[in-house]
Amino acid sequence: MKVMVLGKATERSEAGEFGSAEEFAAMDLFNEQLVEAGVVLAADGLQPTSKGKRVAFDADGNTTVIDGPFAETKELVAGFSIWEVASMDEAVEWVKRSPLRDTEVELRKVLDAEDFDESFAAEIAAAEERRRAEPTARS
Amino acid sequence: MTSATQQAIDGVWRIESARLIAGLARIVGDVGLAEDLAQDALVAALEQWPESGVPDNPGAWLMAVARRRGVDTIRRAATLQRKVELLGRELSDHETPMDEIEFDPHVEDDVLRLMFTACHPLLSVEARVALTLKMVAGLSTEEIARAFLVKTTTMAARITRAKQALTEANVPFEVPVGEELADRLSSVLEAVYLVFNEGYTATAGEQWARAELCQEAMRLGRMLAALAAGESETHALVALMEIQASRLRARTGSDGEIVTLDKQDRARWDRLLITHGLATLDRAEEIGGTGSYAIQAKIAACHARAPRAEDTDWVRIASLYGDLVALTRSPIVELNRAVAVSMADGPAAGLAVTDGLLDVAALRNYHLLPSVRGDLLAKLGRSMEARAEFERAAELTSNEAERAHLLARASSS
Numbered sequence A: 001m002k003v004m005v006l007g008k009a010t011e012r013s014e015a016g017e018f019g020s021a022e023e024f025a026a027m028d029l030f031n032e033q034l035v036e037a038g039v040v041l042a043a044d045g046l047q048p049t050s051k052g053k054r055v056a057f058d059a060d061g062n063t064t065v066i067d068g069p070f071a072e073t074k075e076l077v078a079g080f081s082i083w084e085v086a087s088m089d090e091a092v093e094w095v096k097r098s099p100l101r102d103t104e105v106e107l108r109k110v111l112d113a114e115d116f117d118e119s120f121a122a123e124i125a126a127a128e129e130r131r132r133a134e135p136t137a138r139s
Numbered sequence B: 001m002t003s004a005t006q007q008a009i010d011g012v013w014r015i016e017s018a019r020l021i022a023g024l025a026r027i028v029g030d031v032g033l034a035e036d037l038a039q040d041a042l043v044a045a046l047e048q049w050p051e052s053g054v055p056d057n058p059g060a061w062l063m064a065v066a067r068r069r070g071v072d073t074i075r076r077a078a079t080l081q082r083k084v085e086l087l088g089r090e091l092s093d094h095e096t097p098m099d100e101i102e103f104d105p106h107v108e109d110d111v112l113r114l115m116f117t118a119c120h121p122l123l124s125v126e127a128r129v130a131l132t133l134k135m136v137a138g139l140s141t142e143e144i145a146r147a148f149l150v151k152t153t154t155m156a157a158r159i160t161r162a163k164q165a166l167t168e169a170n171v172p173f174e175v176p177v178g179e180e181l182a183d184r185l186s187s188v189l190e191a192v193y194l195v196f197n198e199g200y201t202a203t204a205g206e207q208w209a210r211a212e213l214c215q216e217a218m219r220l221g222r223m224l225a226a227l228a229a230g231e232s233e234t235h236a237l238v239a240l241m242e243i244q245a246s247r248l249r250a251r252t253g254s255d256g257e258i259v260t261l262d263k264q265d266r267a268r269w270d271r272l273l274i275t276h277g278l279a280t281l282d283r284a285e286e287i288g289g290t291g292s293y294a295i296q297a298k299i300a301a302c303h304a305r306a307p308r309a310e311d312t313d314w315v316r317i318a319s320l321y322g323d324l325v326a327l328t329r330s331p332i333v334e335l336n337r338a339v340a341v342s343m344a345d346g347p348a349a350g351l352a353v354t355d356g357l358l359d360v361a362a363l364r365n366y367h368l369l370p371s372v373r374g375d376l377l378a379k380l381g382r383s384m385e386a387r388a389e390f391e392r393a394a395e396l397t398s399n400e401a402e403r404a405h406l407l408a409r410a411s412s413s
Helices: A021-036 A090-098 A117-131 B003-028 B031-052 B059-087 B108-118 B123-133 B141-147 B152-168 B181-200 B205-227 B232-245 B271-286 B290-305 B316-328 B329-347 B346-354 B368-380 B383-396 B400-412
Strands: A004-009 A039-045 A052-055 A063-067 A077-084 A105-109
Touching: A004 A090, A021 B271, A039 B346, A052 B141, A063 B003, A063 B316, A077 B205, A090 A105, A090 A117, A090 B003, A090 B181, A090 B290, A090 B383, A117 B316, B003 B031, B003 B108, B003 B123, B031 B108, B031 B152, B059 B368, B108 B123, B108 B205, B123 B141, B123 B181, B141 B152, B181 B232, B205 B232, B232 B271, B232 B290, B271 B316, B290 B316, B316 B329, B329 B368, B346 B368, B368 B383, B368 B400, B383 B400
Parallel strands: none
Antiparallel strands: A004 A077, A004 A105, A039 A077, A052 A063
């Protein structure tokens, strides 16, 4: 299963600080272990929210663009990875091995087919049947 | 036992087992014994951690326990040897006390050695697969048995026999070098790809367990690609598996039937796997990219890059199949080339390729040859000949659903 790993922002990350050389080296070593275990599908850091945007939708679909930075530092995301692991427990154990300090990491299972309930699955299947019934240009 | 601790142990085991077994195998020189010691350590963790809590460094804890058991085992063996000595027989020199051997935290090379040893060519490919899933992927014997639809006792016996075979043959715990490397590497890649295909082509059994096999295979492949990064084919195999697996969601219809590539809803393809797979293929091509997995991955990539089925670059696919035929000399690959040629240059051109296969003994009873010919003849409007080919194909297939499908095509030709 895939798990999205969300590294939360800190005051330092929001200030655009990258951390010390030691912190970098420790993180590199950790990432290397993850890659050597065949776990990593994607991983990237994000710029601080001062360089980000938000697009808000009202009930009618009108949009408002809001420039960063945003408040509630602890709720913001500073980086993400997508891991392929056997279980959420494995992902948790991996995170515990990371050299991060004084922050929080959030783990979220990526939705897959098994997560949809049967009625929704049936709905998708029906929509697909309709689409497949339409004549195609070539088999 | 608290379930939270049990879950933590499961997670720790997935992460640590390969490193643990590999580190132990280097010390004791026998992967079978190393695996037994690691299992002993796991049992100790299951007994103690619910009381004591999960240690701060669970990997080091497991290693310490396993080493202690190893020392006991070797002492017992040494005692036995002293008794043997009294009988006037020769003592072997395997008496290095384990406590004096420093544990090397950089065990990644050991994990690579473990993969090469578990996939030693003296073992059947089934035995290699079982040992790799057990020792490198950290699956339980029950899980492996369930995935391969055999009894747990059968799988346990297979694993025991494989471990014994390695011990008896005194297989050294090492990564082969020089000329031996290519052969040994293909033995590893073959086992990993078999795990993948076992999951990918599953037609029976518990579907979830089979889909897990694809994930295990991709993970093993990525490990191998990271640890043997200089070998182009390791990256190529990862790319091939990831691009194929990207279609898993789209290739089964609502009734569990297989949906062929041209009819799949491409919006359901896994874009992340495609992106990772294509990037991995680039890496394979940077350092080679002429091996058989690389060519197959390039073919898979042609499909992955086409937004719609009709956008598929069949000219390139036909040419890649030509490369694959030149490399493998396989008539089945040539048959695939015929299909690609028919898509690129029309059914007559494809049919001409299959003409060259009519006298090949290996395909005499292979139902897909008349099946493909029937399809091409039908497209050319040669319905009498098409019907005869479909009927012949129906006679040859052992799959009932396929026979019905072929007979239906015969009667509509």
